Amino acid sequence: MGSLENDFPSSVIWKDDPKYEEARVGRVFNHRRPDRYPRAVVEATSVKDVVDAVLLARELNTRVSIRSGGHSWAAWSVREDAVLIDLGNFKRLEYNEEKSTVIVSPSTTGRILNTFLATKGKLFAGGHCADVGLGGFLLQGGMGWNCKNWGWACEKIIAIEVVTAEGKVLTCNKEENSCLYWAARGAGPGFPGIITAFHLEVRDSYTNMMSSTFMWPISQFKEVMDWVVKIAPQCDESVEVVSVGLRPDPTKEPVILAGFLSFQNSEEAARKSLALVNDNHPPGAIMEAMCSPTSLANEYRAQDLANPNGHRYTSENAYIENDANVSEILEEAFTTMPENTKTFALYFAMNPCSRRELNGMALSMQSDHYFALYTVWEDPKDDARCQEWVKRVMSGVEKHSVGAYLGDSDFQIRRTKFWGDSQARKLMHVRRDYDPEGIICGYLDDGDKSGVAGLDNVFEF
Ligand SMILES: Cc1cc2nc3c(=O)[nH]c(=O)nc-3n(C[C@H](O)[C@H](O)[C@H](O)COP(=O)(O)OP(=O)(O)OC[C@H]3O[C@@H](n4cnc5c(N)ncnc54)[C@H](O)[C@@H]3O)c2cc1C
Incomplete structure (x- = not known):
């Protein structure tokens, strides 16, 4: 017959296949499932399968979408009428x-x-x-x-x-x-x-990972956030610094948490790295756990709990200007998250990484202050309430941002900058050079229209 559509091996799942729905969204982490339907799903296990899938899409005169881990918040792999290449079983x-x-x-x-x-x-x-x-x-x-x-x-x-x-x-x-x-x-x-x-x-790897974690009532938000922003650049290079606003009990008041994770090779070195925050944190904490031994496996478990499977998610983010008043800008995000949800607001300190010039790669957006919202709920009837909250918070934050991180963004919802101007121009050229027909789906904007042109890299406001 000579037609790929007919000759393709059994790893192609067409729309009428009983396995189609599972293949379409079964590996998508976000349970807010998209209303988009690929023409077929190819479960590739080799480079040859990937090549054949691209040729199949070309023969069908349609596009290709790609799934690796299925964790993009907006389910970027699930695209209308595309051939979805799922790499889940391609292992090397x-x-x-x-x-x-x-x-x-x-x-x-x-x-x-x-x-x-x-x-x-x-x-x-x-x-x-x-x-x-x-x-x-x-x-x-x-x-x-x-x-x-x-x-x-x-x-x-x-x-x-x-x-x-x-x-x-x-x-x-x-x-x-x-x-x-x-x-x-x-x-x-x-x-x-x-x-x-x-x-x-x-x-x-590091033999002695250790963390210090503190929790305060939300009434201390400003004092704690100001302290985290100030102390983070003074921590040594073994220490990751994060601050989180969340409701440990979804029906009660939020709290503000500060976490410091040190990667070291001796207990003594780890304790020394955490001494600065242990000795100087604001008084009034309702929970303190200083110098707790931990491991990557432990930290992964904590992340699993914060981002549970089987939930509905919306994420948003912004890089806040370096000299902004961070606590003022993030107050609404950290203190008003929707009740009866597992939503959390996160601040990641990025300095000194953010003070290096980024060269030789498309990645070109950063600032000292990374802020992200992870809105987490279970019931579809909360979709509108949660999404409206995110929109409201972001409309206040984005005016103080220099741009955003692709990984926690949804281009269907908000336009912003993701690269420096020259890097964005070069990137859109490279895309046109290597895929002039727009075979690879690319950026999922509102209506999935961006195609070969890509994103505009401009602010919404
Ligand atoms: C719970 C959770 C926690 C997260 N934590 C972090 C974090 O700590 N740090 C961070 O940076 N990000 C984090 N993210 C964001 C995450 O990195 C992004 O959503 C990322 O896109 C997920 O990659 P994936 O391969 O799992 O997703 P997928 O949905 O499989 O892929 C996303 C898109 O990337 C492109 N793509 C993927 N693989 C390929 C490929 N092989 N070839 C070409 N294009 C490809 C495609 O356009 C694809 O649709 C987190 C996300 C979740 C859900």
Whole structure:
């Protein structure tokens, strides 16, 4: 017959297949399922499957969408009428001891990679949520463990293996196909190809991880947030700094929490790293847990609890201007989250990472203060209430922002800047060069219209 549509192996699931609905959204983390229906889902397990899927889409005169870990909040992989390439069963994990590098397939999660690397005494600073796929995470930069000090996860990409929109297989690094290598570190879901492997540098693991966590009543919000913003840049380079507003009991008042996680190799060094915050935190805490020994596995469990499976989510975010009054700008977000939900507001200190110039990659947006909202609920009847709250909060915050992180954004809802101006222009050129027909779905904006043009990289206001 010679037609790919007819000859394609059993890994293609068409719309009339009983497995279709599970294949469409079964691996999508956000249970607020999209009303978008791919023409077919290809469960690829090899580079050849990916190439065949691209050729199939071309034959059908339609687009290709991609799923690695299924954790994009807006379910970017689920696109109307596209051929969805699901890489969940495409598994590759190879370690090179001599070079301290790994080759991983994009659906590999932080938990899988770090469980493997722990046996080698190594670590990769993947996403805080253990089950985020490296594919989506690395493409948008990757705000991984201790990003504030260790830098962006995508800075550890040495090379990528790519299937292009024409179905060609390329290796991309500093020397070969360097434009795609440049784009892969910061393009996010607009990368004009399908990555089938990442070659990554890994770091030595840490034998003594320790945390100090404090919780205050929300009435102390301003005092605590001002303190976190001030103390964060003074912490040593082993310490990740976060502040969270949440309702531990969803029916009661919120609290403000500050967490400091140190990656060290001796108990003494870890205690020393945390002494600054242990000795100087504001009085009045209703909970203090200083110098608690912890591990990556422990931290992943805490993240699992904060981001439970089977829930409905909306995320939003902003990089707040460096010299802004952070506590004033974030007060509404941290003190008014919707009752009877598991919503939390998060502040990540990014200085000193944010003070480095980012070179040689598309990733180009950062500031000292990263703010994100993770709105978490279960009942569809709360959709409007939760989404309206997010919209209201963001309309106040965005005026004080320099832009946003692709990873916690939904371009259907809000327009903002994701790159520096010149990097955005270059990225949209690279996309046009490598995918002039818009075969790869790209950025999901309102109505999924952005296509080859990509995003405008402008503020909404
Ligand atoms: C609970 C939770 C916690 C999170 N924590 C963090 C965190 O700590 N730090 C952080 O930076 N982010 C975090 N995120 C955001 C997350 O990194 C992004 O949503 C990311 O896009 C998820 O990647 P994925 O592969 O799992 O998603 P998918 O939905 O599978 O992929 C998203 C999109 O990326 C593109 N893409 C993915 N793989 C490929 C590929 N192989 N080739 C080409 N394009 C591809 C496609 O456009 C795809 O549709 C978190 C998200 C969740 C849900």
